[in-house]
Amino acid sequence: MNILNENLILFTTIINLIIFIIPILISVALLTLLERKTLGYIQLRKGPNLIGPLGLLQPFADGLKLFIKENFKPSNSTPIFFLLAPPLFFFIAVLLWSTAPILNSSINLTLSLLFIITFSSLSVYAILGAGWSSNSKYALLGAIRAVAQAISYEVSFGLIILPLIIIVGSWGLFSFSSLQNNNIWIIIPCFPLFIMWFISTLAETNRTPFDLAEGESELVSGYNVEYAGAPFALFFIGEYANIIFINLISVILFLGSYNSLNLISHINILIIITKTLILIFSFLWIRASFPRIRYDQLMNLMWKNFLPLTIAFLVLYFVIIAILNASPPAY
Structure with missing residues (x-):
């Protein structure tokens, strides 16, 4: 029973950590898109606009490319x-x-x-x-x-x-x-x-x-x-x-x-x-x-x-x- 409780606590801790980190990662991804879009329009160009609607999937494609x-x-x-x-x-x-x-x-x-x-x-x-x-x-x-x-x-x-x-x-x-x-x-x-x-x-x-x-x-x-x-x-x-x-x-x-x-x-x-x-x-x-x-x-x-x-x-x-x-x- 003690081993089961310890495993349950460990699993809950890992889930809470993932729930805490995921919003940070999504915020970073959207910030990179905002930066590229902002710089693009200031420099009279479009920025990312092909991968996903309005280029929304571009940062996730970049992240996937880096990690593989x-x-x-x-x-x-x-x-x-x-x-x-x-x-x-x-x-x-x-x-x-x-x-x-x-x-x-x-x-x-x-x-x-x-x-x-x-x-x-x-x-x-x-x-x-x-x-x-x-x-x-x-x-x-x-x-x-x-x-x-x-x-x-x-x-x-x-x-x-x-x-x-x-x-x-x-x-x-x-x-x-x-x-x-x-x-x-x-x-x-x-x-x-x-x-x-x-x-x-x-x-x-x-x-x-x-x-x-x-x-x-x-x-x-x-x-x-x-x-x-x-x-x-x-x-x-x-x-x-x-x-x-x-x-x-x-x-x-x-x-x-x-x-x-x-x-x-x-x-x-x-x-x-x-x-x-x-x-x-x-x-x-x-x-x-x-x-x-x-x-x-x-x-x-x-x-x-x-x-x-x-x-x-x-x-x-x-x-x-x-x-x-x-x-x-x-x-």
């Missing part, structure tokens, strides 16, 4: 790190989604923002491991670029979040939802922070004009250049899942949300998805509009512009909140 494609590895690579890097990158991307406060199945962590910052930074190990273990100068250079870029902009992430924590008084994402339900959106008093946050999300997700880790003209795809088939697809899926997730977090932090523990409805979730899609579309619009910047410009933007600005805003908002809390209540 022959897999290989360089003969002089380090096998363990080379094989483990893609699943690790994908696992971290999926793990972050477990804290998103949009469904009842989400984990209500008291320190969910700290959890997100901590675990998102672990993806640099997968990227560095992929680039180093490939034993290719292009892959290694792309990995070093990606790690330096990620570390730099995680500094701005932390310093931008701290004033928000002071305003809200909690590290939990559900607290941000509750506060903005009863008051104004945080983007209104913190608009400069939102602009820096949005630019930092572009850099953190390696999106144009900050896609220097994957610069095709210099690095032939960067840290994942030696990967093919399913491992390459895992990097691809993880990257696009991070794009959707970071924009969802932007909506929760700045653009208002709903306390999903108390207010689950299709309308509320639709509003959150609409706001997230608007931010995602802005990512695509920026990709179609701006050229890739130089690497020294990327670093100067962080260390010489964002760092002093975020520290100044941190002090400013801390002083404002301290004065408001010290003032006597109005009767």
Whole structure:
């Protein structure tokens, strides 16, 4: 009987995991189609329109092609790190989604923002491991670029979040939802922070004009250049899942949300998805509009512009909140 119960628990866990991952995979597939369609129309062409109605089956055909494609590895690579890097990158991307406060199945962590910052930074190990273990100068250079870029902009992430924590008084994402339900959106008093946050999300997700880790003209795809088939697809899926997730977090932090523990409805979730899609579309619009910047410009933007600005805003908002809390209540 105990063995039967253990097998039943294991089977239930696997089913729940599949149910949790499938919406993420479908979202990534539709995002790739949206990106190709958007770029196509901006460049005065159609984009995918042959496979399925309006090209809706194109991303699924691409995914099938990648997963049945022959897999290989360089003969002089380090096998363990080379094989483990893609699943690790994908696992971290999926793990972050477990804290998103949009469904009842989400984990209500008291320190969910700290959890997100901590675990998102672990993806640099997968990227560095992929680039180093490939034993290719292009892959290694792309990995070093990606790690330096990620570390730099995680500094701005932390310093931008701290004033928000002071305003809200909690590290939990559900607290941000509750506060903005009863008051104004945080983007209104913190608009400069939102602009820096949005630019930092572009850099953190390696999106144009900050896609220097994957610069095709210099690095032939960067840290994942030696990967093919399913491992390459895992990097691809993880990257696009991070794009959707970071924009969802932007909506929760700045653009208002709903306390999903108390207010689950299709309308509320639709509003959150609409706001997230608007931010995602802005990512695509920026990709179609701006050229890739130089690497020294990327670093100067962080260390010489964002760092002093975020520290100044941190002090400013801390002083404002301290004065408001010290003032006597109005009767």
